[in-house]
Amino acid sequence: MSRISILGLEGTAWNLSAAIVNEDDVIVETTATYKPTTGGIHPREAAQHHANRIKEVVGETLKKGGRNIDAVAFSQGPGLGPCLRTVATAARALALSMEVPLIGVNHCVAHIEVGRWRTPADDPVTLYVSGANSQVLAYRAGYYRVFGETLDIGIGNALDKFARSVGLPHPGGPKVEELAGKATRYIPLPYTVKGMDFSFSGLATAAQECTKSFALPDVCHSFQETAFAMLVEVTERAVAHTEKKEVLLAGGVGANARLREMLGIMCEDRGIEFYVPEKRFMGDNGAMIAYLGLLMYRAGYRTSLSDSKVNPNFRPDEVEVIWRNNSS
Numbered sequence: 001m002s003r004i005s006i007l008g009l010e011g012t013a014w015n016l017s018a019a020i021v022n023e024d025d026v027i028v029e030t031t032a033t034y035k036p037t038t039g040g041i042h043p044r045e046a047a048q049h050h051a052n053r054i055k056e057v058v059g060e061t062l063k064k065g066g067r068n069i070d071a072v073a074f075s076q077g078p079g080l081g082p083c084l085r086t087v088a089t090a091a092r093a094l095a096l097s098m099e100v101p102l103i104g105v106n107h108c109v110a111h112i113e114v115g116r117w118r119t120p121a122d123d124p125v126t127l128y129v130s131g132a133n134s135q136v137l138a139y140r141a142g143y144y145r146v147f148g149e150t151l152d153i154g155i156g157n158a159l160d161k162f163a164r165s166v167g168l169p170h171p172g173g174p175k176v177e178e179l180a181g182k183a184t185r186y187i188p189l190p191y192t193v194k195g196m197d198f199s200f201s202g203l204a205t206a207a208q209e210c211t212k213s214f215a216l217p218d219v220c221h222s223f224q225e226t227a228f229a230m231l232v233e234v235t236e237r238a239v240a241h242t243e244k245k246e247v248l249l250a251g252g253v254g255a256n257a258r259l260r261e262m263l264g265i266m267c268e269d270r271g272i273e274f275y276v277p278e279k280r281f282m283g284d285n286g287a288m289i290a291y292l293g294l295l296m297y298r299a300g301y302r303t304s305l306s307d308s309k310v311n312p313n314f315r316p317d318e319v320e321v322i323w324r325n326n327s328s
């Protein structure tokens with residue numbers, strides 16, 4: 001039987017990425033990253049970046065990976081509207097010209113599935129932490145349910161916002177981590193967990209205020225300790241509630257060594273497994289979109305042109321997980 005190959009396009013925010021994936025591996029992946037000249041992401045500028053680079057990114061991918069494609073998968077949401085629309089337009093045009101089906105995928109679900117593919121995780125509680133997103137998810141009765149999430153901004157954006165306010169270059173997360181390593185004390189900051197949800201906006205503002213009276217490394221350290229403790233608390237409660245035996249980390253903030261350490265300690269204490277995929281599969285990448293496209297394609301899922309509209313607020317629990325057959 002010949003292998004199924006899927007072309008996947010990702011472009012929800014900074015990263016424009018195309019990849020071809022088959023059942024065995026990632027065949028090829030090409031990425032172009034938008035870098036704003038000042039401040040944070042400008043959605044229309046990012047979309048223009050994607051429009052300018054998509055021909056080259058897709059062209060390179062098809063040149064290296066071959067044109068023998070069974071379907072075109074794309075990120076239908078969540079993400080920035082202008083970016084999503086640019087990439088969806090390209091996906092539709094490619095599917096039509098190659099005469100293959102189109103598959104619109106949920107970006108958050110793709111993070112989970114790529115983690116299940118690239119680590120031994122089978123049925124984890126997933127902590128997905130990126131710039132715009134912060135969610136605790138787990139599979140239950142046919143859907144990836146959101147057990148907890150941010151009530152305002154994502155942890156990555158909170159770190160970036162704080163970093164920018166104290167003059168650190170973008171992206172702020174790695175800089176905050178580096179400075180935190182030089183801290184000598186912990187400063188209490190607002191810890192906001194409401195039920196199973198959390199919030200980071202007040203923490204970012206309070207940390208910014210704190211830099212007037214305390215050394216920057218101490219504030220960076222305290223920011224991390226507070227924010228990560230909130231994330232670990234909610235993840236642990238989701239584990240306790242679902243009785244799952246695995247935790248999976250996803251998203252660009254998952255690169256942070258202290259967050260990994262704290263999650264690792266929690267998992268060890270509970271006697272469960274903790275999985276972290278290779279870095280290239282943690283941040284936004286085309287391979288995860290192609291891979292989820294492959295799972296959905298095999299399960300018979302197709303997106304008609306009339307259903308291919310992007311959805312900037314697409315929630316993972318709107319997608320019926322028809323490709324998994326466990327009943328847990």
Ligand code: ATP
Binds near residue numbers: 282
């Ligand atoms: P999404 O569209 O899913 O929100 P994104 O565009 O924010 O994704 P990612 O690559 O998933 O992209 O995550 C980027 C975020 O990760 C940035 O906010 C960045 O500051 C943060 N980040 C990267 N490395 C680290 C680190 N070592 N510690 C903390 N945060 C980090």
Ligand code: FE2
Binds near residue numbers: 130133251
């Ligand atoms: Fe993401």
